[in-house]
Amino acid sequence: MTAPDLEQWERANRELIAKLLTEFGYEEIIALDVTDDGALTVPLPGATLTGRAVRRALGWWRVLPESLTAEGGGPLPDAVAVFTALLTAAGADASTVAGAVSELSSTLLTDARQLTTARPAAELADLEPVLAEAELTGHPWIVANKGRVGFGADDLRAYPPEARADVRLLWLAASPAVADAVGLDHHAVVRDQVGSEAFEGMRAQAQLGGLDPDTCVYLPVHPWQWAHRILPLHAPQLARGDLVVLGDGPARYRPQLAIRTMTDLDDPARRYLKLPLSILNTSVYRGLPRERTLAAPGLTSWLSSVVSSDAFLRETGLILLGEVAGVSVAHPVYSGLPGVPYQYTELLGAIWREPVQPYLRDGEQAVSLAALLHADPSGGTFAGALVERSGLPASEWVRRLHAAVLPPLLHVLYKYGAMFSPHGQNCMIVHRDGVPTRLVVKDFVDDLAICSESIPEHAGLTPAVRAALADVILDGKTLRKYLQNGLLICVDRYLAEIFADRLGVPEADFWASARSVLAAYQERFRGELADRFTMFDLESPTFPKLCLNRLRLFERGYADDPERPVISAVGSVPNPLSPSFVPR
Ligand SMILES: Nc1ncnc2c1ncn2[C@@H]1O[C@H](COP(=O)(O)OP(=O)(O)OP(=O)(O)O)[C@@H](O)[C@H]1O
Ligand SMILES: [Mg+2]
Structure with missing residues (x-):
């Protein structure tokens, strides 16, 4: 990675200042001083920023980057300086601010670089999904969205999606005494992944290393994880031959938007591989928790059987990318250390996830739901490109989108008392010539939660599945937060802006369209599920x-805690699905 170009740096800096003011305002970290007609003033130590902000239907302000001016007309301050001043004034402690500055700097460096490498948004429509994901700019809500704590400049050139670089995975063989494999037949899964020829080579290497090729476990390792965690921390097992290095696999992988889940570039119909990558990115270290990894196939089969046996879910065409196999190696010391930080118990393992391609019918294409929020540096939007391709009026396109996304999620929640986090990176949208048709959900195992209320639909949960979900059995009014914050806030809040500002659909209409899809669903199921509409009160x-x-x-900072963080709430948001909703 080279030094940033000044022009792109200044633009990225301006956009990041606007984003941090917007999102800090939304989260009530700062009180934005905006007049009724949108004039914004931000007093900072040594300078005052002025600009304009637009009131959004849910009552928050979007700060417009191009409007920002420093007092006296000089250059804008650095985003990190604005960030530091605001956070310090809001009471954040210095060690957290210092760490956050480094995440923000890493984000800005990548943002500036992406401005120079971006392609027109319309071009994303015909790319392989993983290649389209490489064009996106990251989490829309988290300000330091590409922090990737642990990556150096060389890693940033090699491993994130926007690097557009092939990643080769290292394969290890593990003695069954130290590794567990679950789900579909493990050796068949590995053979499918690498091909028969390579698999025979791996078996021979394992044997040379002293393992029985018929009983050992084979697992792929991300090269960063190998260098920074596995070689140093699993050295005793490597030295003694409980772990045997088999060398790089033949395939060229590309990282999906989640950075640690990989697609085989040459054969995207092979299973995706979700791997531990112990960098801190956005909210957590991206390891693989052992219990959830081992529970994944069981959770997948429960949810898959729900979908395949429910006539309505079949009608919606909902696709679940099942996590059909997994392996996990516990660390011999960390796994027995009371209070050990969670990052050390999630180091080595893999999940095999079904790819989307085999599910698609003729003429269908799938793309990350996050892509709908994408705008290129010239202002072209991917959503706009799909609307144009569909030939539909934009308002009708919005209706089709809600009609594809909402009903399956509503049904999983209302009827099965279950929800996962349907944010943009965890979902894909399937379209036919640009017309949204159905929803794909992945990563449902990591976030799956069920309601604590007793409902007959939970009778089929096996003890193992119940045990895996023990920590996430939530009352109905808590469970609904996944849908509200994951979809309505983390995706639709931004999509509504794009349609209002660039595609001529007022925000009020965007949300009214979502309400009418909810109303139609409830009309259809009122006889059967009316009590659930109250239980989950959307x-x-x-x-x-x-x-x-x-x-x-303000909560976790950079403490190396034993538990993964749980996001908490501050204040409330007007609910755009409420019949009493009035756009601000
Ligand atoms: N638009 C987006 N919305 C949400 N997350 C995004 C978005 N763009 C990029 N991301 C990144 O994707 C990841 C989302 O985290 P999440 O826990 O859902 O996925 P994961 O478990 O790491 O991987 P996977 O989804 O493949 O199972 C984070 O690293 C986040 O920064
Ligand atoms: Mg995810």
Whole structure:
């Protein structure tokens, strides 16, 4: 990675200042001083920024980057200086601010670089999904969205999606005494992944290393993880031959938007590989928790059987990318250390996830739901490109999108008392010539939660599945937060802006369209599920506002905690699905 170009740096800096003011305002970390007609003043030590902000339907302000001016007309301050001043004034402690500055700097460096490498948004429509994901700019809500703590400049050139670089995975063989494999037949899964020829080579290497090729476990390792965690921390097992290095696999992988889940570039119909990558990115270290890894196939089969046996879910065409196999190696010392930080118990393992391609019918294409929020540096939007391709009026396109996304999620929640986190990176949208048709959900195992209320639909949960979900059995009004904050806030909040500002659909209409899809669903199922509409109450006037930025900045900081963080709420948001909703 080279030094940033000044022009792109200044633009990225301006956009990041606007984003941090917007999102800190949304999360009530700062009180934005905006007049009724949108004039913004931000007093900072040594300088005052002025600009303009637009009131959004859910009552928050979007600060417009191009409007920002420093007092006296000089250059804007650095985003890190604005960030530091605001956070310090809001009471964040110095060690957290210092760490956050480094995450923000890493984000800015990548943002500036992406301005120079971006391609027109319309071009994303015909790319392989993983290649389209490489064009996106990251989490829309988290300010330091490409922090990637642990990566150096060389890593940034090699491993994140936007590097557009092939990643080769190292394969290890592990003695069954130290490794567990679950789900589909492990050796068949590995053979499918690498091909028969390479698999025979791996078996021979394992044997040379002293393992029985018929009983040992084979696992792929991300090269960064190998160099920074596995070689140093699993050295005793490597030295004694409980772990045997087999060398790089033949395939060229590309990272998906989640950075640690990989697609085989030459054969995207092979299973995706979700791997531990112990960098801190956005909210957590991206390891693989052992219990969830081992529970994944069981959770997948429960949810898959729900989908395949439910006539309505079949009708919606919902696709679940099942996590059908997994392996996990516990660290011999960390796994027995009371209070050990969670990052040390999630180091070595893999999950095999079904790819989307085999599910697609003729003429269908799938793309990350996050892509709908993408705008290129010239202002072209991917959503706009799909609307144009569809030939539909933009308002009708919005209706089709809600009709594809909402009903399956509503049904999983209302009927099965279950929810996962349907944020943009965890979902894909399937379209036919640009017309949204159905929803794909992945990563449902990591975030799957069920309601604590007793409902007959949970009778089929096996003890193992119940045990895996023990920590996430939530009352109905808490469970709904996944849908509200994951989809409505983390995706639709931004999509509504794009349609209002660039595609001529007022925000009020965007949300009214979502409400009418909810109403139609409820009409259809009122006879059967009316009590669930109350249990999960998606129509309350407001709902709790989860605060993703606050989590790091004011709650967890950079403490190396034993538990993964849980995002908490501050204040509430007007609920756009409520019949009493009035756009601000
Ligand atoms: N638009 C987006 N919305 C949400 N997350 C995004 C977005 N763009 C990039 N990301 C990144 O994707 C990851 C989302 O985290 P999440 O826990 O859902 O996925 P994961 O478990 O790491 O991987 P996978 O989704 O493949 O199972 C984070 O690293 C986040 O920074
Ligand atoms: Mg995810």
